[in-house]
Amino acid sequence: SQTIHQWPATLVQPVGSPLSLECTVEGTSNPNLYWYRQAAGRGLQLLFYSVGIGQISSEVPQNLSASRPQDRQFILSSKKLLLSDSGFYLCAWSSLAYNEQFFGPGTRLTVL
Amino acid sequence: AQSVAQPEDQVNVAEGNPLTVKCTYSVSGNPYLFWYVQYPNRGLQFLLKYITGDNLVKGSYGFEAEFNKSQTSFHLKKPSALVSDSALYFCAVRDTNNAGNMLTFGGGTRLMVKP
Numbered sequence: 001s002q003t004i005h006q007w008p009a010t011l012v013q014p015v016g017s018p019l020s021l022e023c024t025v026e027g028t029s030n031p032n033l034y035w036y037r038q039a040a041g042r043g044l045q046l047l048f049y050s051v052g053i054g055q056i057s058s059e060v061p062q063n064l065s066a067s068r069p070q071d072r073q074f075i076l077s078s079k080k081l082l083l084s085d086s087g088f089y090l091c092a093w094s095s096l097a098y099n100e101q102f103f104g105p106g107t108r109l110t111v112l
Numbered sequence: 113a114q115s116v117a118q119p120e121d122q123v124n125v126a127e128g129n130p131l132t133v134k135c136t137y138s139v140s141g142n143p144y145l146f147w148y149v150q151y152p153n154r155g156l157q158f159l160l161k162y163i164t165g166d167n168l169v170k171g172s173y174g175f176e177a178e179f180n181k182s183q184t185s186f187h188l189k190k191p192s193a194l195v196s197d198s199a200l201y202f203c204a205v206r207d208t209n210n211a212g213n214m215l216t217f218g219g220g221t222r223l224m225v226k227p
Contacts, residue, residue, distance in 0.1 A: 006155075032212050032213055042200075042219060042220050043217060043218070043219040043220055044156075044202070044217045046214075049212060049214065051212055088153075090155055090156065092156075094212075094213040095213075098213070099144050099146075099161060099163055099206070099213060100146050100158050100161055100213075100215075101158075101213060101215055102158065103148075103155035103156040103157070103158075104155050105154060105155045106153070106154065106155045108153065
């Protein structure tokens with residue numbers, strides 16, 4: 001069976017510090033991978049998606065970036081965090097065998 | 113372009129009563145429709161989907177949803193609500209021609225089930 005992991009679960013960072021959130025998927029090959037941000041427990045904002053290693057599409061211009069160094073690894077980064085980067089970050093995967101997306105447990109980021 | 117509307121920010125229902133969470137959609141082709149549930153500080157959990165076939169779709173935890181093409185709706189229903197059903201519910205849609213399984217999510221509806 002497939003599983004998706006995210007870490008860390010929670011993170012408190014000062015403004016201007018760097019960020020690295022990691023997402024890994026097990027039990028599937030060549031998944032589509034997605035990063036979402038959820039503010040205040042409401043709607044989801046798609047940040048990035050990837051259909052393969054090194055292939056990243058950005059949906060929203062901002063100070064965040066994403067990378068996919070391995071087939072089942074997706075990383076969300078920032079060089080300098082802003083207060084507005086606070087939120088709940090969700091990683092998800094999908095594949096040709098599935099029409100739905102499957103979500104990880106999320107990372108709660110607080111920027112102070 | 114595809115879009116989803118969840119017209120109710122919150123739905124309140126008494127335990128044991130039936131519940132309905134509304135969703136309407138817009139896509140250029142045939143829709144694939146999904147419902148997810150989110151508990152506090154957790155990721156989204158897949159409940160059910162409509163791809164093709166029977167308009168009434170049954171999913172996890174006794175939930176079901178009815179696809180109505182003429183009304184472009186996909187309302188989530190449950191015959192008898194439980195307090196443990198209290199959570200945030202998201203409807204999502206994608207076009208059948210959508211590459212990359214890109215989903216568009218509604219804004220979410222908070223379901224409160226009171227004992």
